[in-house]
Amino acid sequence: MADPFLSIQHVEKSFGATKVVHDFNLDVEAGEFVSFLGPSGCGKTTVLRMVAGFEEPSAGHILVGGKDITRLRPNQRNIGMVFQAYALFPNLTVAQNIGFGLRVAGASRADIDKRVAEMLALISLPQMADRYPYQLSGGQQQRIALARALAPKPKLLLLDEPLSALDAKVRVSLREEIRSIQKELGITTIFVTHDQEEALSISDRIAVMYGGKAEQVGAPFEIYNRPATRFVANFVGTLNVLEGTVTDASAGTVRVASQDVALKGKLDGSRTGDTLSLALRPEAIALGARPGHDSKLAGEIADVHFLGSVIRVRVGVGGKQISLDTFNNSSTPPPVVGDKTEISFSSGDVLVLH
Protein backbone atom coordinates (compact mmCIF):
# COMPACT_ATOMS: atom_id res chain seq x y z
CA MET A 1 0.00 0.00 0.00
CA ALA A 2 1.30 3.46 -0.93
CA ASP A 3 2.26 5.89 1.81
CA PRO A 4 -0.64 8.08 2.89
CA PHE A 5 -0.64 11.66 1.62
CA LEU A 6 -1.45 13.08 5.04
CA SER A 7 -0.38 11.19 8.12
CA ILE A 8 -1.32 12.38 11.60
CA GLN A 9 0.73 10.28 14.02
CA HIS A 10 0.13 10.09 17.77
CA VAL A 11 -0.78 13.76 17.92
CA GLU A 12 -1.70 15.22 21.29
CA LYS A 13 -2.56 18.73 22.37
CA SER A 14 -2.82 20.24 25.83
CA PHE A 15 -3.84 23.76 26.80
CA GLY A 16 -2.29 24.20 30.22
CA ALA A 17 -3.28 21.20 32.29
CA THR A 18 -6.19 20.32 30.00
CA LYS A 19 -5.52 17.71 27.36
CA VAL A 20 -7.89 18.31 24.46
CA VAL A 21 -6.51 15.82 21.93
CA HIS A 22 -5.41 12.33 22.97
CA ASP A 23 -3.14 10.20 20.78
CA PHE A 24 -4.87 11.07 17.51
CA ASN A 25 -3.89 8.97 14.50
CA LEU A 26 -5.18 9.24 10.97
CA ASP A 27 -3.89 8.47 7.50
CA VAL A 28 -5.51 10.20 4.55
CA GLU A 29 -4.95 9.11 0.96
CA ALA A 30 -4.28 11.61 -1.82
CA GLY A 31 -7.53 13.00 -3.21
CA GLU A 32 -9.57 11.71 -0.29
CA PHE A 33 -12.32 13.75 1.39
CA VAL A 34 -12.27 13.08 5.12
CA SER A 35 -14.63 14.70 7.63
CA PHE A 36 -13.98 15.22 11.31
CA LEU A 37 -17.39 14.85 12.92
CA GLY A 38 -18.15 15.43 16.57
CA PRO A 39 -19.86 17.65 19.11
CA SER A 40 -18.47 20.99 20.29
CA GLY A 41 -15.29 20.61 22.32
CA CYS A 42 -14.42 17.17 20.92
CA GLY A 43 -11.08 18.42 19.55
CA LYS A 44 -11.89 18.26 15.83
CA THR A 45 -11.05 21.90 15.14
CA THR A 46 -7.90 21.66 17.27
CA VAL A 47 -6.62 18.75 15.15
CA LEU A 48 -7.43 20.73 11.99
CA ARG A 49 -5.63 23.78 13.34
CA MET A 50 -2.60 21.64 14.13
CA VAL A 51 -2.57 20.42 10.53
CA ALA A 52 -2.84 24.06 9.38
CA GLY A 53 -0.04 25.10 11.74
CA PHE A 54 -2.08 27.46 13.91
CA GLU A 55 -1.57 25.22 16.93
CA GLU A 56 1.56 23.30 17.76
CA PRO A 57 1.06 19.67 18.85
CA SER A 58 2.19 18.85 22.38
CA ALA A 59 3.30 15.49 21.02
CA GLY A 60 3.27 13.56 17.75
CA HIS A 61 3.97 14.31 14.12
CA ILE A 62 2.10 15.50 11.06
CA LEU A 63 3.41 14.45 7.67
CA VAL A 64 2.25 15.69 4.27
CA GLY A 65 3.60 13.86 1.24
CA GLY A 66 6.07 12.09 3.50
CA LYS A 67 7.53 15.37 4.80
CA ASP A 68 7.27 16.22 8.49
CA ILE A 69 5.53 19.61 8.71
CA THR A 70 4.92 19.56 12.47
CA ARG A 71 7.23 22.50 13.20
CA LEU A 72 6.67 24.46 9.99
CA ARG A 73 4.99 27.85 10.24
CA PRO A 74 1.48 28.10 8.72
CA ASN A 75 2.69 30.27 5.83
CA GLN A 76 5.31 27.68 4.88
CA ARG A 77 2.93 24.70 4.60
CA ASN A 78 1.04 25.46 1.37
CA ILE A 79 -2.19 24.30 2.96
CA GLY A 80 -5.38 26.13 1.98
CA MET A 81 -8.00 26.82 4.59
CA VAL A 82 -11.60 27.97 4.56
CA PHE A 83 -12.99 29.41 7.78
CA GLN A 84 -16.45 29.40 9.28
CA ALA A 85 -16.44 33.21 9.37
CA TYR A 86 -15.37 33.45 5.66
CA ALA A 87 -12.42 35.69 6.62
CA LEU A 88 -12.38 37.57 3.31
CA PHE A 89 -10.21 40.67 3.45
CA PRO A 90 -12.76 43.53 3.63
CA ASN A 91 -10.46 46.05 1.94
CA LEU A 92 -9.89 43.90 -1.15
CA THR A 93 -12.19 43.11 -4.06
CA VAL A 94 -13.18 39.54 -4.85
CA ALA A 95 -10.46 39.30 -7.52
CA GLN A 96 -7.84 40.73 -5.15
CA ASN A 97 -8.94 38.32 -2.41
CA ILE A 98 -8.61 35.32 -4.73
CA GLY A 99 -5.27 36.56 -6.06
CA PHE A 100 -3.86 37.31 -2.58
CA GLY A 101 -1.97 34.04 -2.16
CA LEU A 102 -0.49 34.26 -5.64
CA ARG A 103 0.53 37.86 -5.07
CA VAL A 104 2.26 36.91 -1.83
CA ALA A 105 4.05 34.12 -3.72
CA GLY A 106 5.30 36.70 -6.23
CA ALA A 107 3.32 35.49 -9.26
CA SER A 108 3.15 37.78 -12.28
CA ARG A 109 0.14 39.97 -12.88
CA ALA A 110 -0.85 37.96 -15.96
CA ASP A 111 -0.65 34.66 -14.04
CA ILE A 112 -2.72 36.09 -11.19
CA ASP A 113 -5.40 37.40 -13.55
CA LYS A 114 -5.56 34.06 -15.37
CA ARG A 115 -5.85 32.04 -12.18
CA VAL A 116 -8.45 34.42 -10.68
CA ALA A 117 -10.58 34.02 -13.81
CA GLU A 118 -10.23 30.23 -13.59
CA MET A 119 -11.25 30.22 -9.95
CA LEU A 120 -14.23 32.52 -10.53
CA ALA A 121 -15.39 30.20 -13.31
CA LEU A 122 -14.91 27.20 -11.02
CA ILE A 123 -17.22 28.66 -8.38
CA SER A 124 -19.61 30.01 -11.03
CA LEU A 125 -19.24 33.64 -10.00
CA PRO A 126 -17.36 35.15 -12.97
CA GLN A 127 -19.23 38.44 -12.76
CA MET A 128 -18.24 39.16 -9.13
CA ALA A 129 -14.55 40.03 -9.64
CA ASP A 130 -14.87 43.73 -8.81
CA ARG A 131 -17.24 43.45 -5.86
CA TYR A 132 -16.22 43.88 -2.25
CA PRO A 133 -17.04 41.25 0.40
CA TYR A 134 -19.75 43.41 1.98
CA GLN A 135 -21.60 43.37 -1.33
CA LEU A 136 -21.91 39.56 -1.31
CA SER A 137 -24.28 37.15 0.39
CA GLY A 138 -22.93 34.65 2.94
CA GLY A 139 -22.96 31.80 0.42
CA GLN A 140 -21.16 33.90 -2.19
CA GLN A 141 -18.55 34.97 0.38
CA GLN A 142 -17.85 31.37 1.31
CA ARG A 143 -17.48 30.36 -2.34
CA ILE A 144 -15.01 33.22 -2.81
CA ALA A 145 -13.17 32.04 0.32
CA LEU A 146 -12.99 28.55 -1.22
CA ALA A 147 -11.66 29.98 -4.49
CA ARG A 148 -9.10 32.04 -2.55
CA ALA A 149 -7.90 28.97 -0.68
CA LEU A 150 -7.62 26.94 -3.92
CA ALA A 151 -6.00 29.63 -6.07
CA PRO A 152 -2.37 29.01 -4.93
CA LYS A 153 -2.85 25.28 -5.68
CA PRO A 154 -2.40 24.05 -2.10
CA LYS A 155 -1.35 20.51 -1.30
CA LEU A 156 -4.18 20.10 1.13
CA LEU A 157 -7.51 21.85 1.69
CA LEU A 158 -8.88 22.35 5.19
CA LEU A 159 -12.50 23.36 5.71
CA ASP A 160 -13.35 24.50 9.23
CA GLU A 161 -17.14 24.31 9.55
CA PRO A 162 -17.51 26.33 6.34
CA LEU A 163 -21.27 25.92 6.15
CA SER A 164 -22.25 26.62 9.75
CA ALA A 165 -23.03 30.30 9.26
CA LEU A 166 -25.26 29.74 6.23
CA ASP A 167 -28.97 29.11 6.00
CA ALA A 168 -30.22 25.55 5.40
CA LYS A 169 -30.87 25.77 1.66
CA VAL A 170 -27.53 27.39 0.86
CA ARG A 171 -25.75 24.83 3.06
CA VAL A 172 -27.07 21.92 1.02
CA SER A 173 -26.24 23.47 -2.35
CA LEU A 174 -22.81 24.67 -1.22
CA ARG A 175 -21.78 21.36 0.29
CA GLU A 176 -22.60 19.66 -3.00
CA GLU A 177 -20.61 22.33 -4.81
CA ILE A 178 -17.65 21.86 -2.47
CA ARG A 179 -17.68 18.10 -3.05
CA SER A 180 -17.96 18.52 -6.80
CA ILE A 181 -15.04 21.02 -6.90
CA GLN A 182 -12.98 18.73 -4.66
CA LYS A 183 -13.59 15.80 -6.99
CA GLU A 184 -12.84 17.92 -10.05
CA LEU A 185 -9.50 19.11 -8.63
CA GLY A 186 -8.72 15.85 -6.83
CA ILE A 187 -7.45 17.79 -3.84
CA THR A 188 -7.02 16.02 -0.50
CA THR A 189 -9.53 17.63 1.87
CA ILE A 190 -10.27 17.64 5.58
CA PHE A 191 -13.71 18.93 6.49
CA VAL A 192 -14.68 19.74 10.06
CA THR A 193 -18.35 19.69 10.97
CA HIS A 194 -20.72 18.92 13.81
CA ASP A 195 -23.51 18.21 11.32
CA GLN A 196 -23.78 14.46 10.73
CA GLU A 197 -25.87 14.87 7.59
CA GLU A 198 -23.16 17.05 6.04
CA ALA A 199 -20.45 14.56 6.95
CA LEU A 200 -22.42 11.52 5.78
CA SER A 201 -23.41 13.10 2.48
CA ILE A 202 -20.08 14.33 1.14
CA SER A 203 -17.26 12.36 2.77
CA ASP A 204 -15.18 9.46 1.54
CA ARG A 205 -14.45 8.69 5.17
CA ILE A 206 -15.51 10.15 8.50
CA ALA A 207 -13.53 10.35 11.73
CA VAL A 208 -16.08 10.56 14.53
CA MET A 209 -14.44 12.35 17.46
CA TYR A 210 -15.31 12.54 21.10
CA GLY A 211 -13.32 13.73 24.10
CA GLY A 212 -10.23 14.44 22.00
CA LYS A 213 -10.12 10.95 20.50
CA ALA A 214 -11.16 9.41 17.22
CA GLU A 215 -13.92 7.04 18.27
CA GLN A 216 -14.24 5.52 14.81
CA VAL A 217 -12.85 6.17 11.35
CA GLY A 218 -14.68 4.72 8.41
CA ALA A 219 -16.83 5.22 5.33
CA PRO A 220 -20.20 6.90 5.96
CA PHE A 221 -22.07 3.62 5.34
CA GLU A 222 -19.90 1.82 7.87
CA ILE A 223 -20.14 4.61 10.46
CA TYR A 224 -23.91 4.72 10.19
CA ASN A 225 -24.63 1.02 10.00
CA ARG A 226 -21.86 -0.45 12.11
CA PRO A 227 -20.99 2.08 14.81
CA ALA A 228 -18.03 0.88 16.81
CA THR A 229 -18.94 2.56 20.08
CA ARG A 230 -22.03 3.65 21.97
CA PHE A 231 -21.08 7.31 21.36
CA VAL A 232 -20.88 6.85 17.58
CA ALA A 233 -24.17 4.96 17.57
CA ASN A 234 -25.87 7.76 19.50
CA PHE A 235 -24.21 10.70 17.75
CA VAL A 236 -24.64 9.59 14.15
CA GLY A 237 -28.28 9.34 13.15
CA THR A 238 -31.34 8.74 15.32
CA LEU A 239 -31.20 5.63 17.45
CA ASN A 240 -33.72 3.74 19.55
CA VAL A 241 -32.07 2.17 22.56
CA LEU A 242 -33.85 -0.57 24.53
CA GLU A 243 -32.48 -2.12 27.68
CA GLY A 244 -32.69 -5.91 27.81
CA THR A 245 -31.61 -8.94 29.81
CA VAL A 246 -30.15 -12.06 28.23
CA THR A 247 -32.57 -14.87 29.10
CA ASP A 248 -30.79 -17.64 27.17
CA ALA A 249 -27.34 -16.86 25.85
CA SER A 250 -27.04 -20.09 23.86
CA ALA A 251 -30.40 -19.58 22.12
CA GLY A 252 -29.75 -15.85 21.70
CA THR A 253 -32.90 -14.61 23.41
CA VAL A 254 -33.16 -11.31 25.19
CA ARG A 255 -36.07 -10.09 27.30
CA VAL A 256 -37.11 -6.56 26.36
CA ALA A 257 -40.13 -4.85 27.94
CA SER A 258 -41.42 -8.19 29.22
CA GLN A 259 -41.22 -9.72 25.73
CA ASP A 260 -38.66 -12.16 24.36
CA VAL A 261 -36.66 -11.19 21.27
CA ALA A 262 -34.50 -13.65 19.35
CA LEU A 263 -31.08 -12.27 18.38
CA LYS A 264 -29.21 -15.21 16.97
CA GLY A 265 -25.50 -14.61 16.50
CA LYS A 266 -25.63 -11.21 18.17
CA LEU A 267 -24.84 -12.18 21.71
CA ASP A 268 -21.29 -13.46 21.35
CA GLY A 269 -19.54 -13.12 24.68
CA SER A 270 -22.76 -12.49 26.62
CA ARG A 271 -23.96 -14.74 29.42
CA THR A 272 -27.46 -15.51 30.59
CA GLY A 273 -28.51 -12.79 33.02
CA ASP A 274 -26.34 -10.05 31.46
CA THR A 275 -28.01 -6.73 30.81
CA LEU A 276 -27.31 -4.99 27.51
CA SER A 277 -28.60 -2.23 25.28
CA LEU A 278 -30.15 -2.96 21.92
CA ALA A 279 -30.07 -0.17 19.38
CA LEU A 280 -32.18 0.15 16.25
CA ARG A 281 -32.35 2.83 13.56
CA PRO A 282 -35.90 4.16 12.90
CA GLU A 283 -35.75 3.05 9.27
CA ALA A 284 -34.95 -0.55 10.31
CA ILE A 285 -38.30 -0.90 12.12
CA ALA A 286 -41.66 -1.51 10.45
CA LEU A 287 -45.22 -1.21 11.70
CA GLY A 288 -46.62 -4.73 11.54
CA ALA A 289 -44.96 -7.70 9.91
CA ARG A 290 -42.63 -7.35 6.96
CA PRO A 291 -40.79 -10.00 4.91
CA GLY A 292 -37.30 -10.57 6.33
CA HIS A 293 -38.20 -9.19 9.75
CA ASP A 294 -37.71 -12.03 12.23
CA SER A 295 -38.28 -10.17 15.49
CA LYS A 296 -41.32 -8.34 16.80
CA LEU A 297 -42.55 -6.40 19.81
CA ALA A 298 -46.08 -5.40 20.81
CA GLY A 299 -46.80 -1.77 21.63
CA GLU A 300 -49.14 1.21 21.27
CA ILE A 301 -48.99 4.19 18.92
CA ALA A 302 -47.89 7.13 21.11
CA ASP A 303 -47.26 9.91 18.61
CA VAL A 304 -47.37 10.56 14.87
CA HIS A 305 -45.36 13.28 13.09
CA PHE A 306 -46.13 13.94 9.44
CA LEU A 307 -42.86 15.09 7.79
CA GLY A 308 -43.98 15.13 4.16
CA SER A 309 -42.48 12.18 2.35
CA VAL A 310 -41.87 10.41 5.65
CA ILE A 311 -44.09 9.81 8.66
CA ARG A 312 -42.26 9.41 11.96
CA VAL A 313 -44.21 7.28 14.40
CA ARG A 314 -43.47 6.78 18.10
CA VAL A 315 -44.57 3.49 19.55
CA GLY A 316 -44.70 2.90 23.30
CA VAL A 317 -43.09 -0.41 24.19
CA GLY A 318 -43.02 -1.22 27.88
CA GLY A 319 -42.57 2.37 29.05
CA LYS A 320 -40.03 3.26 26.32
CA GLN A 321 -40.84 5.06 23.10
CA ILE A 322 -39.46 3.71 19.85
CA SER A 323 -39.26 5.94 16.78
CA LEU A 324 -39.77 4.45 13.36
CA ASP A 325 -40.15 5.92 9.90
CA THR A 326 -42.65 4.92 7.25
CA PHE A 327 -42.99 6.39 3.80
CA ASN A 328 -46.03 8.52 3.20
CA ASN A 329 -48.58 6.84 0.99
CA SER A 330 -51.60 8.93 -0.06
CA SER A 331 -53.87 5.87 -0.18
CA THR A 332 -52.99 4.71 3.35
CA PRO A 333 -54.06 6.87 6.29
CA PRO A 334 -51.41 7.50 8.96
CA PRO A 335 -51.54 5.46 12.20
CA VAL A 336 -53.85 6.67 14.96
CA VAL A 337 -52.52 7.53 18.39
CA GLY A 338 -53.65 4.96 20.99
CA ASP A 339 -54.01 2.05 18.52
CA LYS A 340 -52.48 -1.25 19.57
CA THR A 341 -49.80 -2.31 17.13
CA GLU A 342 -46.85 -4.55 16.57
CA ILE A 343 -43.44 -3.49 15.38
CA SER A 344 -41.07 -5.78 13.55
CA PHE A 345 -37.39 -5.69 12.67
CA SER A 346 -34.62 -7.92 11.45
CA SER A 347 -32.37 -9.20 14.21
CA GLY A 348 -29.50 -8.50 11.81
CA ASP A 349 -30.22 -4.76 12.09
CA VAL A 350 -29.97 -4.74 15.87
CA LEU A 351 -26.83 -3.15 17.29
CA VAL A 352 -25.85 -4.64 20.63
CA LEU A 353 -24.19 -2.03 22.80
CA HIS A 354 -22.35 -3.55 25.73
Add this chain to the structure above:
Amino acid sequence: MRTNRIWSWLFVALAIAYFALPLIGTFEFSLKMRRAAYSLDAYAVVLGDPRFQQTFMYSVLMALATIAVGVLLVVPTAYWVRLKLPHWRPFMEFMTLLPLVIPPIVIVFGYIRLYNTSSWLPLTGSAMGTNVLLMFGYVVLALPYMYRAVDTGLRAIDVATLTEAAQSLGAGWVTILARVILPNVAVAVLSGAFLTFAIVIGEFVMAALLSRPAFGPYMQLLGANRAYEPAALAVIAFLITWGCMALIQVVSRFAPKPPEQLH
Protein backbone atom coordinates in the same frame (compact mmCIF):
# COMPACT_ATOMS: atom_id res chain seq x y z
CA MET B 1 -43.22 67.73 28.19
CA ARG B 2 -43.21 71.14 26.54
CA THR B 3 -41.47 72.70 29.56
CA ASN B 4 -38.76 70.01 29.37
CA ARG B 5 -38.11 70.84 25.74
CA ILE B 6 -37.77 74.56 26.55
CA TRP B 7 -35.22 73.76 29.25
CA SER B 8 -33.31 71.49 26.85
CA TRP B 9 -33.09 74.20 24.24
CA LEU B 10 -32.07 76.71 26.87
CA PHE B 11 -29.17 74.54 28.00
CA VAL B 12 -28.12 73.91 24.40
CA ALA B 13 -28.17 77.64 23.74
CA LEU B 14 -26.13 78.32 26.88
CA ALA B 15 -23.57 75.67 25.90
CA ILE B 16 -23.27 77.08 22.39
CA ALA B 17 -22.85 80.57 23.80
CA TYR B 18 -20.22 79.33 26.28
CA PHE B 19 -18.14 77.80 23.51
CA ALA B 20 -18.86 80.16 20.66
CA LEU B 21 -18.78 83.60 22.30
CA PRO B 22 -15.03 83.61 23.10
CA LEU B 23 -14.32 82.40 19.57
CA ILE B 24 -16.57 85.01 18.04
CA GLY B 25 -14.97 87.62 20.27
CA THR B 26 -11.47 86.51 19.30
CA PHE B 27 -12.39 86.44 15.63
CA GLU B 28 -14.01 89.86 15.82
CA PHE B 29 -10.98 91.28 17.64
CA SER B 30 -8.62 89.77 15.03
CA LEU B 31 -10.40 91.83 12.36
CA LYS B 32 -9.96 95.16 14.18
CA MET B 33 -6.32 95.90 13.44
CA ARG B 34 -7.28 98.73 11.11
CA ARG B 35 -8.95 101.57 12.97
CA ALA B 36 -12.72 101.94 12.49
CA ALA B 37 -13.00 99.13 9.95
CA TYR B 38 -12.90 95.37 9.82
CA SER B 39 -9.92 94.01 7.89
CA LEU B 40 -7.75 90.95 7.48
CA ASP B 41 -4.60 92.95 8.20
CA ALA B 42 -3.71 90.87 11.27
CA TYR B 43 -3.93 87.69 9.18
CA ALA B 44 -1.79 89.24 6.46
CA VAL B 45 0.84 90.19 9.04
CA VAL B 46 0.83 86.74 10.63
CA LEU B 47 0.88 84.80 7.35
CA GLY B 48 3.58 87.12 5.95
CA ASP B 49 5.84 86.70 8.98
CA PRO B 50 8.79 84.45 8.03
CA ARG B 51 8.88 83.13 11.60
CA PHE B 52 5.28 81.96 11.21
CA GLN B 53 6.19 80.08 8.06
CA GLN B 54 9.34 78.61 9.61
CA THR B 55 7.75 77.52 12.88
CA PHE B 56 4.63 76.25 11.17
CA MET B 57 6.66 74.20 8.68
CA TYR B 58 8.82 72.89 11.52
CA SER B 59 5.75 71.78 13.47
CA VAL B 60 4.15 70.24 10.36
CA LEU B 61 7.31 68.20 9.70
CA MET B 62 7.47 67.18 13.35
CA ALA B 63 3.81 66.20 13.23
CA LEU B 64 4.38 64.05 10.13
CA ALA B 65 7.41 62.37 11.74
CA THR B 66 5.42 61.85 14.95
CA ILE B 67 2.56 60.28 13.01
CA ALA B 68 4.91 57.97 11.07
CA VAL B 69 6.73 56.80 14.21
CA GLY B 70 3.46 56.59 16.16
CA VAL B 71 1.85 54.40 13.49
CA LEU B 72 4.92 52.15 13.27
CA LEU B 73 4.93 51.79 17.06
CA VAL B 74 1.23 51.59 17.84
CA VAL B 75 -0.24 49.49 14.99
CA PRO B 76 2.03 46.43 15.46
CA THR B 77 1.77 46.76 19.26
CA ALA B 78 -2.02 47.03 19.38
CA TYR B 79 -2.29 44.24 16.79
CA TRP B 80 0.00 41.91 18.72
CA VAL B 81 -1.79 42.62 22.01
CA ARG B 82 -5.16 41.83 20.39
CA LEU B 83 -3.85 38.72 18.67
CA LYS B 84 -1.52 37.09 21.17
CA LEU B 85 -1.68 38.94 24.48
CA PRO B 86 -5.31 39.88 25.11
CA HIS B 87 -4.74 39.61 28.87
CA TRP B 88 -2.27 42.51 28.52
CA ARG B 89 -4.96 44.90 27.31
CA PRO B 90 -5.76 46.49 30.70
CA PHE B 91 -2.02 47.05 31.27
CA MET B 92 -1.62 48.58 27.81
CA GLU B 93 -4.65 50.80 28.35
CA PHE B 94 -3.11 52.03 31.61
CA MET B 95 0.31 52.60 30.04
CA THR B 96 -1.09 54.53 27.10
CA LEU B 97 -3.18 56.70 29.42
CA LEU B 98 -0.17 57.76 31.48
CA PRO B 99 0.69 60.75 29.25
CA LEU B 100 -2.68 62.24 30.20
CA VAL B 101 -1.82 61.92 33.88
CA ILE B 102 1.84 62.92 33.84
CA PRO B 103 2.22 66.59 32.81
CA PRO B 104 4.41 67.23 29.74
CA ILE B 105 6.70 69.39 31.88
CA VAL B 106 7.55 66.36 34.02
CA ILE B 107 8.17 64.23 30.93
CA VAL B 108 10.42 66.82 29.32
CA PHE B 109 12.45 67.36 32.52
CA GLY B 110 12.90 63.62 32.66
CA TYR B 111 14.12 63.66 29.07
CA ILE B 112 16.56 66.47 29.76
CA ARG B 113 17.99 64.61 32.74
CA LEU B 114 18.24 61.33 30.84
CA TYR B 115 19.52 62.61 27.50
CA ASN B 116 21.61 65.66 28.39
CA THR B 117 25.10 66.17 27.02
CA SER B 118 26.76 64.30 29.87
CA SER B 119 24.43 61.28 29.63
CA TRP B 120 25.03 57.94 27.86
CA LEU B 121 22.84 59.11 24.99
CA PRO B 122 23.43 62.87 24.62
CA LEU B 123 20.49 63.66 22.36
CA THR B 124 20.25 67.29 23.51
CA GLY B 125 23.84 67.86 22.36
CA SER B 126 22.75 68.52 18.77
CA ALA B 127 19.78 70.13 17.01
CA MET B 128 18.94 66.90 15.20
CA GLY B 129 19.20 64.90 18.44
CA THR B 130 16.88 67.35 20.18
CA ASN B 131 14.46 67.18 17.26
CA VAL B 132 14.41 63.39 17.60
CA LEU B 133 13.87 63.72 21.35
CA LEU B 134 11.02 66.20 20.81
CA MET B 135 9.46 63.92 18.21
CA PHE B 136 9.52 60.98 20.64
CA GLY B 137 8.01 63.28 23.27
CA TYR B 138 5.18 64.07 20.85
CA VAL B 139 4.73 60.34 20.19
CA VAL B 140 4.23 59.88 23.94
CA LEU B 141 1.78 62.79 24.14
CA ALA B 142 -0.24 61.43 21.22
CA LEU B 143 -0.13 57.84 22.49
CA PRO B 144 -3.51 57.86 24.32
CA TYR B 145 -5.30 59.06 21.20
CA MET B 146 -3.38 57.00 18.66
CA TYR B 147 -3.57 53.76 20.66
CA ARG B 148 -7.29 54.10 21.32
CA ALA B 149 -8.05 54.96 17.72
CA VAL B 150 -6.10 51.96 16.40
CA ASP B 151 -7.44 49.61 19.06
CA THR B 152 -11.01 50.64 18.20
CA GLY B 153 -10.24 50.02 14.53
CA LEU B 154 -8.87 46.57 15.32
CA ARG B 155 -11.96 45.75 17.38
CA ALA B 156 -14.09 46.24 14.27
CA ILE B 157 -12.33 43.45 12.36
CA ASP B 158 -11.78 39.77 13.13
CA VAL B 159 -8.04 40.14 13.65
CA ALA B 160 -7.33 36.50 14.50
CA THR B 161 -9.21 34.94 11.59
CA LEU B 162 -7.95 37.45 9.03
CA THR B 163 -4.41 36.79 10.24
CA GLU B 164 -4.84 33.04 9.96
CA ALA B 165 -6.44 33.39 6.53
CA ALA B 166 -3.46 35.44 5.35
CA GLN B 167 -1.00 32.99 6.92
CA SER B 168 -2.67 30.04 5.20
CA LEU B 169 -2.18 31.92 1.92
CA GLY B 170 1.55 32.18 2.57
CA ALA B 171 1.80 35.65 4.09
CA GLY B 172 4.42 36.49 6.73
CA TRP B 173 3.99 39.00 9.54
CA VAL B 174 5.15 42.05 7.55
CA THR B 175 2.79 41.22 4.67
CA ILE B 176 -0.09 40.62 7.06
CA LEU B 177 0.47 43.95 8.78
CA ALA B 178 1.03 45.92 5.59
CA ARG B 179 -1.60 44.36 3.31
CA VAL B 180 -4.29 43.06 5.64
CA ILE B 181 -4.28 44.78 9.01
CA LEU B 182 -3.15 48.33 8.19
CA PRO B 183 -5.54 48.85 5.24
CA ASN B 184 -8.42 47.66 7.38
CA VAL B 185 -7.61 50.04 10.22
CA ALA B 186 -6.52 52.86 7.91
CA VAL B 187 -9.42 55.10 8.88
CA ALA B 188 -8.72 54.57 12.58
CA VAL B 189 -5.04 55.29 11.95
CA LEU B 190 -5.96 58.47 10.07
CA SER B 191 -8.20 59.56 12.94
CA GLY B 192 -5.28 59.06 15.30
CA ALA B 193 -3.01 60.85 12.84
CA PHE B 194 -5.21 63.95 12.64
CA LEU B 195 -5.49 64.11 16.42
CA THR B 196 -1.72 63.76 16.63
CA PHE B 197 -1.34 66.55 14.07
CA ALA B 198 -3.59 68.87 16.06
CA ILE B 199 -1.71 68.10 19.30
CA VAL B 200 1.74 68.64 17.78
CA ILE B 201 0.82 71.89 16.03
CA GLY B 202 -0.35 73.48 19.28
CA GLU B 203 2.14 71.92 21.72
CA PHE B 204 4.14 74.45 23.72
CA VAL B 205 5.80 72.98 26.83
CA MET B 206 8.09 70.38 25.28
CA ALA B 207 9.15 72.53 22.34
CA ALA B 208 9.83 75.54 24.57
CA LEU B 209 11.84 73.62 27.17
CA LEU B 210 13.83 71.81 24.50
CA SER B 211 14.27 75.17 22.81
CA ARG B 212 13.03 74.11 19.39
CA PRO B 213 11.52 76.56 16.85
CA ALA B 214 8.02 75.13 16.90
CA PHE B 215 4.64 76.73 16.29
CA GLY B 216 3.53 76.58 19.95
CA PRO B 217 6.36 78.74 21.32
CA TYR B 218 5.89 81.12 18.37
CA MET B 219 2.21 81.58 19.29
CA GLN B 220 3.22 82.28 22.88
CA LEU B 221 5.89 84.76 21.79
CA LEU B 222 3.49 86.59 19.52
CA GLY B 223 0.83 86.62 22.23
CA ALA B 224 3.19 88.26 24.66
CA ASN B 225 4.24 91.08 22.33
CA ARG B 226 1.38 91.89 19.97
CA ALA B 227 -2.33 92.72 20.22
CA TYR B 228 -4.29 91.67 17.11
CA GLU B 229 -1.93 89.12 15.58
CA PRO B 230 -2.29 86.58 18.43
CA ALA B 231 -6.06 86.65 17.93
CA ALA B 232 -5.58 85.97 14.22
CA LEU B 233 -3.12 83.21 15.06
CA ALA B 234 -5.59 81.64 17.51
CA VAL B 235 -8.27 81.61 14.81
CA ILE B 236 -5.82 80.02 12.35
CA ALA B 237 -4.88 77.41 14.95
CA PHE B 238 -8.56 76.64 15.55
CA LEU B 239 -9.17 76.32 11.84
CA ILE B 240 -6.28 73.83 11.56
CA THR B 241 -7.72 71.75 14.42
CA TRP B 242 -11.24 71.87 13.00
CA GLY B 243 -9.84 71.02 9.58
CA CYS B 244 -8.28 67.92 11.12
CA MET B 245 -11.58 66.98 12.77
CA ALA B 246 -13.45 67.49 9.50
CA LEU B 247 -10.91 65.27 7.72
CA ILE B 248 -11.51 62.51 10.30
CA GLN B 249 -15.21 62.67 9.42
CA VAL B 250 -14.47 62.66 5.70
CA VAL B 251 -12.06 59.71 5.74
CA SER B 252 -14.31 57.66 8.02
CA ARG B 253 -16.74 57.48 5.09
CA PHE B 254 -14.13 55.52 3.18
CA ALA B 255 -13.63 52.85 5.83
CA PRO B 256 -13.72 49.26 4.46
CA LYS B 257 -17.20 48.07 5.30
CA PRO B 258 -17.44 44.95 7.40
CA PRO B 259 -18.76 41.98 5.42
CA GLU B 260 -21.92 40.00 6.15
CA GLN B 261 -24.24 42.97 5.69
CA LEU B 262 -26.16 41.16 2.98
CA HIS B 263 -27.38 37.61 3.27
